[in-house]
Amino acid sequence: MIQGYVAAHSDRVAIGPKPRVVVRAEKKRHxxxxxxxxxxxxxxxxxxxxxxxxxxxxxxxxxxxxAPPPDLIVDGIRAAEFGAGTILLISSxxxxxxxxxxxxxxxxxxxxxxxxxxxxxxxSSAPKGQEEKRRGAPGTxxxxxxxxxxxxxxxxxxxxxLLGERVRDRTRTLGVAVAPGISPLSGEPMFELSSDEMFxxxxxxxxxxxxxxxxxxxxxxxxxxxxxxxxxLPFGHGDEVIPFINGSGGTTLMELLIIYGEVARFLxxxxxxxxxxxxxxxxxxxEAGGFSISLLKTDDEMNQLWTAPCxxxxxxx
Amino acid sequence: xxxxxxxxxxxxxxxNELDQPVGDGDHGSALKRGFRAAAEKLTDFKTDELPQAIxxxxxxxxxxxxxxxxxxxxxxxxxELGRACxxxxxxxxxxxxxxxxACVERITKIxxxxxxxxxxxxxxxxxxxxxxxxxxxxxxxxxxxxAAAAEIAAQTTIDMxxxxxxxxxxxxxxxxxxxxxxxxxxxxxxSLKTQVVSST
Numbered sequence: 001m002i003q004g005y006v007a008a009h010s011d012r013v014a015i016g017p018k019p020r021v022v023v024r025a026e027k028k029r030h031x032x033x034x035x036x037x038x039x040x041x042x043x044x045x046x047x048x049x050x051x052x053x054x055x056x057x058x059x060x061x062x063x064x065x066x067a068p069p070p071d072l073i074v075d076g077i078r079a080a081e082f083g084a085g086t087i088l089l090i091s092s093x094x095x096x097x098x099x100x101x102x103x104x105x106x107x108x109x110x111x112x113x114x115x116x117x118x119x120x121x122x123x124s125s126a127p128k129g130q131e132e133k134r135r136g137a138p139g140t141x142x143x144x145x146x147x148x149x150x151x152x153x154x155x156x157x158x159x160x161x162l163l164g165e166r167v168r169d170r171t172r173t174l175g176v177a178v179a180p181g182i183s184p185l186s187g188e189p190m191f192e193l194s195s196d197e198m199f200x201x202x203x204x205x206x207x208x209x210x211x212x213x214x215x216x217x218x219x220x221x222x223x224x225x226x227x228x229x230x231x232x233l234p235f236g237h238g239d240e241v242i243p244f245i246n247g248s249g250g251t252t253l254m255e256l257l258i259i260y261g262e263v264a265r266f267l268x269x270x271x272x273x274x275x276x277x278x279x280x281x282x283x284x285x286x287e288a289g290g291f292s293i294s295l296l297k298t299d300d301e302m303n304q305l306w307t308a309p310c311x312x313x314x315x316x317x
Numbered sequence: 318x319x320x321x322x323x324x325x326x327x328x329x330x331x332x333n334e335l336d337q338p339v340g341d342g343d344h345g346s347a348l349k350r351g352f353r354a355a356a357e358k359l360t361d362f363k364t365d366e367l368p369q370a371i372x373x374x375x376x377x378x379x380x381x382x383x384x385x386x387x388x389x390x391x392x393x394x395x396x397e398l399g400r401a402c403x404x405x406x407x408x409x410x411x412x413x414x415x416x417x418x419a420c421v422e423r424i425t426k427i428x429x430x431x432x433x434x435x436x437x438x439x440x441x442x443x444x445x446x447x448x449x450x451x452x453x454x455x456x457x458x459x460x461x462x463x464a465a466a467a468e469i470a471a472q473t474t475i476d477m478x479x480x481x482x483x484x485x486x487x488x489x490x491x492x493x494x495x496x497x498x499x500x501x502x503x504x505x506x507x508s509l510k511t512q513v514v515s516s517t
Contacts, residue, residue, distance in 0.1 A: 040385070062384045062385070063346075063350070063384045063385070064343070065341050065343055066383070069380045069381045069388055070389070071380075071381060072381070093483070094428075094482045095384070095386035095387075098389045099384075099386075183341070183342045185342070185346040186330070186342055186343070188333075190342060191338075205483070
């Protein structure tokens with residue numbers, strides 16, 4: 001898969017010094033902070049597809065849904081060093097945290113200045129007040145893009161960490177599954193769901209969610225999800241948000257656009273401004289049917305960085 | 318290692334199935350990859366290599382091959398057993414027990430798990446205690462004790478509610494399902510016992 005990706009976009013990406021590290025074809029200017037993530041594959045386009053100017057510098061590619069081991073993450077970190085330190089993004093899942101923490105220790109032993117940003121946004125995985133126990137979900141996209149843009153502009157590492165954590169703390173996500181994906185390893189569906197049911201809070205690896213419900217109309221499903229998200233931060237009247245509707249892989253663009261229509265209406269009714277939404281399949285779970293909604297409570301700085309030019313092969317607004 | 322590689326190739330499907338209701342269904346595949354990577358690398362080793370070198374190479378190949386949380390956590394077992402062997406030319410019962418105790422300590426620290434969290438620790442810690450008790454009876458007894466304790470302990474994870482790993486996010490924390498990590502720990506000790514018994 002890595003070979004295919006790099007061949008398809010050879011103007012922008014390349015295989016790094018190690019076979020499972022993918023990097024930009026044209027490296028970032030010296031003196032800028034590098035941005036890297038080591039994560040399991042199987043979620044394409046993220047994260048490999050988001051390597052490029054204005055976004056990631058490198059990606060250490062693990063097995064499907066399995067975090068890469070520490071030595072591979074260190075290789076990824078080294079490929080994102082440009083003399084001003086490196087930020088390692090970590091999506092909050094046990095494997096990513098365990099392997100990244102060891103990688104950071106190992107990299108520091110080698111004299112590399114690497115600092116983490118831990119990302120978590122899924123409201124179904126822990127209650128309000130325990131946000132740091134939540135899983136990383138598609139809303140992590142906001143951190144990637146906004147920190148990526150700011151790093152490209154030349155911001156210093158401390159400022160970037162504060163920015164990234166601020167974006168993370170203002171993001172909330174909730175997803176729903178309507179059909180399981182097939183595990184590429186076992187060939188089996190990742191969970192069982194009858195055709196008239198949906199799972200609220202499915203994890204991005206197809207882990208079972210917490211609430212099975214009867215499937216409803218788009219309007220009802222969106223209403224339920226948006227209400228929970230809104231209450232959680234909370235978001236309210238007068239806020240400006242960036243919405244991200246992520247398709248899990250098996251939901252058509254037509255359906256995602258219908259969903260966004262409902263989201264736009266919901267926000268409008270509550271006098272909440274939507275800025276430059278992202279609608280598409282960015283963080284997939286193979287061919288799982290379903291989607292997630294993420295909202296970022298934004299501001300002028302975040303808006304500018306969100307829309308800053310970038311050349312990653314699979315990021316678009 | 319070669320026997321563990323074969324055993325876990327056979328167990329892949331079962332362990333994936335155990336992981337499906339409480340995780341993402343890949344635990345068996347991860348361990349199979351890990352053991353296979355370790356076994357393959359070790360075919361280059363001479364049989365008179367020190368146990369420490371063998372075990373630590375097994376650990377470092379295992380983590381690379383397996384990936385994920387299990388890759389990292391299970392590699393600790395081999396690394397700590399290796400460390401405990403020091404310069405010994407054989408794995409002896411005291412090193413086995415010390416290695417297990419160090420493994421329990423390290424996994425507790427980096428995994429931030431406690432007993433009862435429904436993890437591999439729930440099988441590993443009783444195994445470690447059992448091994449320590451039988452140290453003076455020799456390696457075979459020590460490993461047998463560990464294997465028996467791990468087997469019983471793995472079964473007790475069925476009614477636990479997960480506090481770590483993917484299981485913590487599913488309904489009731491996977492209560493009613495055995496923890497795949499604990500089950501794998503029991504299988505590992507069972508394999509070690511079979512190996513050690515058949516070579517004496």
